Amino acid sequence: xxxxxxxxxxxxxxxxxxxxxxxxxxxxxxxxxxxxxxxxxxxxxxxxxxxxxxxxxxxxxxxxxxxxxxxxxxxxxxxxxxxxxxxxxxxxxxxxxxxxxxxxxxxxxxxxxxxxxxxxxxxxxxxxxxxxxxxxxxxxxxxxxxxxxxxxxxxxxxxxxx
Amino acid sequence: xxxxxxxxxxxxxxxxxxxxxxxxxxxxxxxxxxxxxxxxxxxxxxxxxxxxxxxxxxxxxxxxxxxxxxxxxxxxxxxxxxxxxxxxxxxxxxxxxxxxxxxxxxxxxxxxxxxxxxxxxxxxxxxxxxxxxxxxxxxxxxxxxxxxxxxxxxxxxxxxxx
Amino acid sequence: xxxxxxxxxxxxxxxxxxxxxxxxxxxxxxxxxxxxxxxxxxxxxxxxxxxxxxxxxxxxxxxxxxxxxxxxxxxxxxxxxxxxxxxxxxxxxxxxxxxxxxxxxxxxxxxxxxxxxxxxxxxxxxxxxxxxxxxxxxxxxxxxxxxxxxxxxxxxxxxxxx
Amino acid sequence: xxxxxxxxxxxxxxxxxxxxxxxxxxxxxxxxxxxxxxxxxxxxxxxxxxxxxxxxxxxxxxxxxxxxxxxxxxxxxxxxxxxxxxxxxxxxxxxxxxxxxxxxxxxxxxxxxxxxxxxxxxxxxxxxxxxxxxxxxxxxxxxxxxxxxxxxxxxxxxxxxx
Numbered sequence: 001x002x003x004x005x006x007x008x009x010x011x012x013x014x015x016x017x018x019x020x021x022x023x024x025x026x027x028x029x030x031x032x033x034x035x036x037x038x039x040x041x042x043x044x045x046x047x048x049x050x051x052x053x054x055x056x057x058x059x060x061x062x063x064x065x066x067x068x069x070x071x072x073x074x075x076x077x078x079x080x081x082x083x084x085x086x087x088x089x090x091x092x093x094x095x096x097x098x099x100x101x102x103x104x105x106x107x108x109x110x111x112x113x114x115x116x117x118x119x120x121x122x123x124x125x126x127x128x129x130x131x132x133x134x135x136x137x138x139x140x141x142x143x144x145x146x147x148x149x150x151x152x153x154x155x156x157x158x159x160x161x162x
Numbered sequence: 163x164x165x166x167x168x169x170x171x172x173x174x175x176x177x178x179x180x181x182x183x184x185x186x187x188x189x190x191x192x193x194x195x196x197x198x199x200x201x202x203x204x205x206x207x208x209x210x211x212x213x214x215x216x217x218x219x220x221x222x223x224x225x226x227x228x229x230x231x232x233x234x235x236x237x238x239x240x241x242x243x244x245x246x247x248x249x250x251x252x253x254x255x256x257x258x259x260x261x262x263x264x265x266x267x268x269x270x271x272x273x274x275x276x277x278x279x280x281x282x283x284x285x286x287x288x289x290x291x292x293x294x295x296x297x298x299x300x301x302x303x304x305x306x307x308x309x310x311x312x313x314x315x316x317x318x319x320x321x322x323x324x
Numbered sequence: 325x326x327x328x329x330x331x332x333x334x335x336x337x338x339x340x341x342x343x344x345x346x347x348x349x350x351x352x353x354x355x356x357x358x359x360x361x362x363x364x365x366x367x368x369x370x371x372x373x374x375x376x377x378x379x380x381x382x383x384x385x386x387x388x389x390x391x392x393x394x395x396x397x398x399x400x401x402x403x404x405x406x407x408x409x410x411x412x413x414x415x416x417x418x419x420x421x422x423x424x425x426x427x428x429x430x431x432x433x434x435x436x437x438x439x440x441x442x443x444x445x446x447x448x449x450x451x452x453x454x455x456x457x458x459x460x461x462x463x464x465x466x467x468x469x470x471x472x473x474x475x476x477x478x479x480x481x482x483x484x485x486x
Numbered sequence: 487x488x489x490x491x492x493x494x495x496x497x498x499x500x501x502x503x504x505x506x507x508x509x510x511x512x513x514x515x516x517x518x519x520x521x522x523x524x525x526x527x528x529x530x531x532x533x534x535x536x537x538x539x540x541x542x543x544x545x546x547x548x549x550x551x552x553x554x555x556x557x558x559x560x561x562x563x564x565x566x567x568x569x570x571x572x573x574x575x576x577x578x579x580x581x582x583x584x585x586x587x588x589x590x591x592x593x594x595x596x597x598x599x600x601x602x603x604x605x606x607x608x609x610x611x612x613x614x615x616x617x618x619x620x621x622x623x624x625x626x627x628x629x630x631x632x633x634x635x636x637x638x639x640x641x642x643x644x645x646x647x648x
Contacts, residue, residue, distance in 0.1 A: 011345060018431040019480045021335060037281030038269055039303035040319055107200055107342040113437050119199030122284030125303050130292035141201035141287050156343045157202055173507060180593040181642045183497060269504040275599050318505045361605030362593055363627035364643055431524055443523030446608030449627050454616035465525035465611050481526055
């Protein structure tokens with residue numbers, strides 16, 4: 001059962017640039033994370049963009065949707081910045097593709113010792129195999145349907161809508 | 163949906179003891195790993211034993227089974243050494259409890275930088291929420307039914323039986 | 325032989341704040357680093373300020389000087405942002421105190437896996453014990469006199485003046 | 487000022503082998519540690535052996551001595567297991583070479599997150615530049631003369647003789 005993994009950037013993949021002293025994007029860490037997880041799933045990784053999700057445009061989200069539609073795989077994981085992850089989930093969810101799509105990300109860059117990224121990647125890759133068609137957000141060990149999830153910005157956690 | 167997490171030891175929880183220069187068990191790292199994963203699931207952690215799975219006896223496996231049976235929760239994760247994880251899975255599977263039980267572990271101790279533990283814990287906690295009743299092994303990003311899994315000792319990965 | 329360690333902030337101590345998604349200062353990591361290094365030196369740690377060295381003012385540098393002068397210890401390490409470390413070194417050096425003062429910092433925050441901070445702290449604490457009175461910058465495994473050091477901003481390394 | 491770095495193994499360089507579940511030696515981590523420390527010293531690394539220092543023989547120690555004597559460099563760091571580091575220090579010290587030789591090691595393997603290795607390497611490389619000819623042990627942030635140091639095996643720290 002092949003899995004497609006689309007990279008869009010987000011905190012997940014931010015790196016500290018020691019010359020500028022800023023957090024920015026270089027290459028994705030996902031391949032290294034799959035190695036660390038001794039992952040033996042047939043995962044096809046593709047980088048769609050490398051952006052902070054606060055700067056993701058409608059056109060960017062359409063590009064993600066288009067790629068999910070065009071992918072040969074029925075099971076898709078999308079790494080995404082947490083700030084607008086639920087917005088992209090809504091765009092993907094409204095399209096009702098006959099696929100299982102799981103968005104995930106990280107609160108802390110993978111390159112930091114204290115990152116939740118590896119835990120979340122293991123979680124997303126598992127939910128995508130086990131859940132029926134639909135669009136989901138996998139964060140905090142939980143899985144939310146695309147139309148019943150918000151990011152609580154004060155606590156930095158994902159929750160169901162009230 | 164409450165989840166019970168039983169600790170039995172294994173590579174997962176081995177620590178380097180700097181006085182003796184040996185790998186041994188002190189406290190479990192699971193609570194720290196749940197924090198790192200920003201896990202917001204209602205997980206109840208209980209340590210059943212702290213053993214190398216090569217030294218796990220039949221009585222030990224019966225104790226694990228007993229605790230799975232007695233647990234109030236329907237969803238249970240068991241951390242376990244990889245060497246005899248499939249043996250314990252068979253004992254649990256043969257009991258046909260009306261529960262979803264997922265065993266997981268690590269090829270490298272969590273305390274090592276290169277551990278797969280956090281990835282596997284995220285994976286096991288996700289499969290246990292999404293899968294129907296049954297007993298499973300979650301390793302290498304994959305999930306195996308208890309009666310169709312072996313550890314390939316040469317490669318250090320889990321596979322279906324031929 | 326007691327050692328005084330003054331904290332002023334800098335990349336060394338920056339932390340990723342997962343709510344704001346920014347690098348900022350919380351508590352210093354120095355105590356944790358001393359523990360990690362199994363350091364058994366009598367080190368007295370004092371936080372003077374927690375600032376990005378690009379924002380350090382003349383008054384801030386005078387405060388560092390004042391504290392070096394007033395310290396009971398003859399051997400002093402100062403953690404400092406790398407961008408203006410040589411400026412502060414010049415202020416301290418010009419004062420010609422009868423003390424050995426070593427400034428150090430990090431190119432990458434300690435909280436990142438890829439930080440040079442622990443290496444540099446081990447280096448600074450060693451030079452401060454072994455060198456005669458004077459003011460020095462310890463970076464890249466090397467030690468520079470306060471009046472013969474510049475930061476090469478393109479390469480991100482410290483060098484002697486030409 | 488060129489520095490020679492001789493590797494002899496020890497806890498410093500032990501790696502967890504995930505197939506056997508044992509700590510053993512593969513390649514040295516020293517090159518990676520020098521990169522992490524952004525070290526810009528002219529260091530020439532040479533692996534003499536890769537042994538647990540409890541298994542180091544008299545012939546092994548003579549080999550270390552021979553290499554120190556033959557090295558073109560006047561400044562030499564030797565990485566060594568902590569258990570018999572002081573024995574090797576005595577062999578080197580008794581030879582009274584016109585060189586500065588610093589032995590160091592680690593209480594916890596570098597590959598473990600909690601290792602003191604990077605701190606100790608930064609420390610040893612600094613002491614070797616700053617100290618006069620002689621043989622020293624650099625551990626715990628301190629530097630001991632070869633004839634005034636013992637390992638306190640209960641506490642896991644190095645101390646002067648009484």
